[in-house]
Amino acid sequence: MNIKHLLTEKTQAAFVALGLPADTNAAVTVSTRVEFGDYQINGAMAAAKLLKTNPRQLAEQLLAQLDLDGIAVKTEIAGPGFINVTLAKGWLAQQLQHASGNARLGVAANTSPQTVVVDYSAPNLAKEMHVGHLRSTIIGDAVVRSLEFWGDKVVRQNHMGDWGTQFGMLIAHLEDKLAAGVDLEQVALADLEDFYREAKKRFDDEEGFADKSRTYVVKLQSGDAHCQKLWQLFIDTSIKHSDEVYQKLNVTLTHADIKPESAYNDMLHGIIDDLKTQQLAVESMGALVVFLHELADKEGNPSPFIVQKTGGGFLYATTDLAACQYRSHTLNADRVIIFTDARQGLHFKQVELVARKAGYLRDATAYDHCPFGTMMGEDGKPFKTRTGGTVKLAELLEEAVVRAKAVVQDKATDLSAEEIDEVARKVGIGAVKFADLSKNRTSDYIFSWDAMLSFEGATAPYLQYAYTRVRSILRRADIADSFTAEFALTEEAEKQLAVKLLRFEETLQQVMKDAQPNLLCNYLYELASLYMTFYEACPILKDGVEPTQRNSRLMLSIFTSRLLKQGLELLGIEVMERM
RNA sequence: GCGCCCGUAGCUCAGCUGGAUAGAGCAACGCCCUUCUAAGGCGUGGGUCAUAGGUUCGAAUCCUAUCGGGCGCGCCA
Structure with missing residues (x-):
């Protein structure tokens, strides 16, 4: 049941009867005040403007054609040409009767389900999940659940960061830990944040460690078995951590939804070759760049979009282009929704432009980058711990439960200890x-x-x-x-x-x-x-x-x-x- | 320098396909528990919608400029 939709259809039928186009905006909204009824139709005023006629007269003609028998108990014209509709209680009761006998709570059937790819959460596996991941994760999950309830086919894509340059440092550190006989589960990765900090400290301070780290990145990305094995150990442990957070958060992401950056590795050379063949990418200062005139500044300097680094390395731009190809062509998406923070707005604008030109995104695929703002502390600055560190998501959630328990214990009258915990x-x-x-x-x-x-x-x-x-x-x-x-x-x-x-x-x-x-x-x-x-x-x-x-x-x-x-x-x- | 986002009540936020007297919550104040869970309900006060122009029957909403804040802009993601 969609009253707004129903009134819009009725109004458009009335517009047609008056000789106006069927797509004339009916402008149906919920009434702003109770004395204006339940819904109001504002379309007559805009239509009168186009026709250069008197809005109030047009509203009267529209109302004469408007068939709301049984639906409305009262319709009246007010002000410059508002049509106020007061719905009939009997009709509302009927609609409720119908809706309540329906598992979808009155939501109409989805007659043309779409395939929607939703990219959300996407934590960096080099570190523990922190508050910065909260928004993408829960907003994305809410939208996913809504789409699924409506009846679209949703493909979740957890675009985890598992392939960055930090991994050389991490696996080098892990190798030494394991060699020292430390149990992986118990100690080495019990706290990803500590582990990262240790590795970073060695990278900065320890003679030879940085070089070894860089070597390991190259070896890892060229398929070295030893490095791959260490990397896999690290990734598995890190994923286990994010699983725990998802569970605590009551988020629907599972292992099957993980499509990390590394999953696109095999496609990257092909993407680069293709961009060169299509003459979209050109060499500039040693790197391979797509210049975008659509995003040029006032002097006409195009916006550069680097798809391959000097020396041949790939970037997240390359991976995101590959993701477009995969989602639009392989998954056959009608719509791609990406939830990341607002700072990546330009990047995704560039990705879409290039992907459309190169044909990685079909015309039939909508590409929606849905940005969100930053979580701030009460001082109005980005949310941090008292000492200025990042707030771990797992700890934030624990604190929420502890704080809630104090209140629940205080207010609840006859709940058992187990019930209070729940x-x-x-x-x-x-x-x-x-x-x-x-x-x-x-x-x-x-x-x-x-x-x-x-x-x-x-x-x-x-x-x-x-x-x-x-x-x-x-x-x-x-x-x-x-x-x-x-x-x-x-x-x-x-x-x-x-x-x-x-x-x-x-x-x-x-x-x-x-x-x-x-x-x-x-x-x-x-x-x-x-x-x-x-x-x-x-x-x-x-x-x-x-x-x-x-x-x-x-x-x-x-x-x-x-x-x-x-x-x-x-x-x-x-x-x-x-x- | 260029670009994106934001500026609404003391505080936190809605509202932004242009629509009538700009709404909630918190905080303040006043009522309502012998009656279905008071983590509730009812009411009062509180606003140059950053500023200045413009578009029009009508602007918090659209356009332009200015001020203030955040962020981004060739080899991190």
Whole structure:
């Protein structure tokens, strides 16, 4: 059910009846104020501008052609040509009836599924995952879950950094550790960050170590078996670490989704040869460069895009071009979505330009680089530990759970120790995720423990709490899982809740189109908030409530609980029955 | 120097296919628990939407300039 879509279609039909093109923008939006009804149609004003006619008159003609019988209880023209639509409670009840009998919660079937490749998380395996990886990982995962719920074919691609020059240093250090008899699991890589620091220190300070490291990079990349083996050991251990973080974070990435940089190695020579053959890449100052006139400065100097270093080495530009080829041609993607931080904007603009020219990206493949801002500390500077180091993601998540447990213990009344642990885990992790997901993707945001764990206002715990409240009522009602009844809307709080419940598809579509989970966060918060209002205003199980009203309110509660659970699941946030 | 992003209430943020009186949450203040979980609800106060122009019936939203902040720009990823 997509009310906005329905009203748009109805409006466009009316435009056609007036002799206007069918694609005239109906400009249907949710009403800004309650006295303006539920939805408003603003298209008449823009159309009148094109036709150079009186907007209010056109709105009147449009309204005369607009067939909303049974849907709207009132339509009226206001101001310069707004058409305000007040939906009929009976019609809303019917739509809810239909939606609630549906596993997709009223979301229409996806009649033309797309293949969508989503590149997200992509940690550097040389180091431990830190807070900088949080956004890509959870925003990407929320979009992936949304696309899958809608019914598209999603191919996750965890483009892990496993092939950089630091690996020479790391495997050289690992070799010495192993030679000294240190157990790999227990000591050497127990803390990737320490391991990296040790290796780096030797690289900087120790005689001969840097040279050995550089030699190892070359050997590794030319297929030396010994170096490859050490590298593989390191990579396996590092992946194990990221797996643990994903599990803790409740992220859907698995081993099968890993498509690291090294996976494209075999394609790189071919890409370079092809770029040369197509005369897109030319030699410049010893390197191989594609000059992009589309990105030239005002003097006409084209923007350089280096695809091969002096000496023949490849760069991430080369790998990303190969990834385009693989995703568009081999995976046959209709759309590629890449979640990285905003600083890589220029790079991906260049990648797309080159890939399109060279034919690595088919015209039919949309290429969406979805950037996001930086996580800042409360001082407004990039989020760091007190001593200025990077904050490990694993530690951040642990702290969230510890902090949540303190609050849960304080507030929870009759939960067992095990339940408290579980609730603390779901609340703590959920709070971190919601705080991030609810912000506009593109802007920097300030990470604040106090704000996210105060557990008041627009936070994950608020939504989880709303869910437990509904569930509590349903438990008390003592009804079967298969319980069903007629929706009958009378109170304003019921109607507001109903309209919001029917806006799920509208929200989902927008989340997928713009790759912006914050829209779903806003929606769920508003839904929970309207349920809270309804809960306060409309008694359900109390004495004196008519059976038809009680049953309808139970139906509203059931549907709300299902939607909250499903919506939070799309965000990767868990719910619980009690808290 | 060139380019990208950002500047909205004391704080954190929505809103940005141009639409009516710019919204939430936090913080402040005042109410509401013998009644379905008060991690809640209801209400009050709080704004030159950085600044100046422009486009138009209408601009936080589009365009231009300026100021302020962040980031990027040939061999890291």
